[in-house]
Amino acid sequence: MTHRLGANQYGKAETRVVRIVRDTPVHEIHDLNVSTALRGDFAAAHTTGDQSRVLPTDTQKNTAFAYAKLHGVSSIEDYALALGRRLLEACPAAEQAQIKVERYAWDRIGDHSFARRGGGVRTAVATVGRDEAHVLSGIQELVLLNTTDSEFKGFLVDELTTLPEADDRILATSLVARWRHGSTDVDWNASYDAALATLLRTFAGTYSRALQETLHAMGGALLDAQPGLAEVRFSAPNKHHFLVDFSGFRVDGLTNEGEVFVAADRPYGLIEAQVLRDDAPPAGDAWLAVAGFC
Known part of the structure; x- marks a missing residue:
């Protein structure tokens, strides 16, 4: 039987990077979860154990920490692009670096005091190649x-x-949304804030005959609002709420007119969809290599 090595990558997953900005008495916090991966000519590491082309995952972790200081975190997209470019410089055998960043939100309660906020987690995936880069922002x-x-x-x-x-x-x-930018010349924070506002406004304002219809409306609204976006992808588990049946309760006059529900966490319907701009620039293999549908 013959065989060959297929697609492969390696990296450091879920490095927890917390960057505190102390330049003024009013501090800032950037609380990140960073995963890096390198793709390229690493066949020898698999077939003969030769590590001479391999940049250690520990070095990738250290670079994530160092670039939080050296480059800063004005936005997670900008940080991810810088980190990916640095890893390509450090590892000649790599053809692509993919950087995934999650940012956890904190609410300010003082000049140097914060409370961790619940709710959505901002995300970015930067896939940096030798000749091009693609960025997915999201939540x-x-x-x-x-x-x-x-x-x-x-x-x-x-x-x-x-x-x-x-x-x-x-x-x-519990929505996962990713939107692909057509370029890397973007005001990342302004684009994210506007995208989130569009998604929330459309969800609240759309009469839904199915979750699929709501997602399509949200994706279309986002593409209409931001011409620089090429596509939007959603992964949306249906968090089912079932009306509680009061008919077996021996309580006079007790009815349930759409007021009391049981929240079921599983099993659940999972709706996934992509909304594309007709003239969207192709993303190539870099986009296809993103793990998972969303």
């Missing part, structure tokens, strides 16, 4: 809920279907 763990203006009916039914049609239901999800 994850963004929990959204509409109490009405959502239905689900007219679906396919067979002998195992038990789900009743719903004219009015709770629509809820």
Whole structure:
């Protein structure tokens, strides 16, 4: 039997980098989770154990820490691009560096005091090649809920279907959204703030016949609002809320008119979708190499 080495990459996952900016009495905090990966000609490491072309993952970790100071973190996209370029300089055998950054939000409660904020986590993925770079901005763990203006009916039914049609239901999800920029000449923070506002406004203002329809509306609104974006991708678990049946309760006058629900965490429907601009520039292999749908 013959065989050959296929696609491969290596790196350092989930380096927790906390950068405190102390230039003034009012401090800033950048709380990051950084994962790096290198792709290129590393076949010898796999086939013969030759590590001569391998930049250690420990060095990648150290570079993530050092660049938090040397380059700074004005935005996670800018930081990821700088980190990726530095790793390519340090590792000649690498053809691409992919940097994934999550940023955890903190609310200021004093000049040098903060409280960790819940809610969505800002994300960025920079894929840096020798000749081009692609950036995905995004958000994850963004929990959204509409109490009405959502239905689900007219679906396919067979002998195992038990789900009743719903004219009015709770629509809820823990959203992952990624949007690809057409260039790297971007005001990253302004673009992110505007994108989040568009997603929230569209979710709240869209009558939904299905979560799929809501995601499509959100993606279209984001592309319309920011011409520099090429595409949007969503991964949206349906956080089901089922109406509690009071019919077996022996309490006179107790009814449930869409007021009391049980939140079920699993199993859940998982809706994933991509919305593309018709004239979007191709992302090439760099985009295809992003792990997972979103």
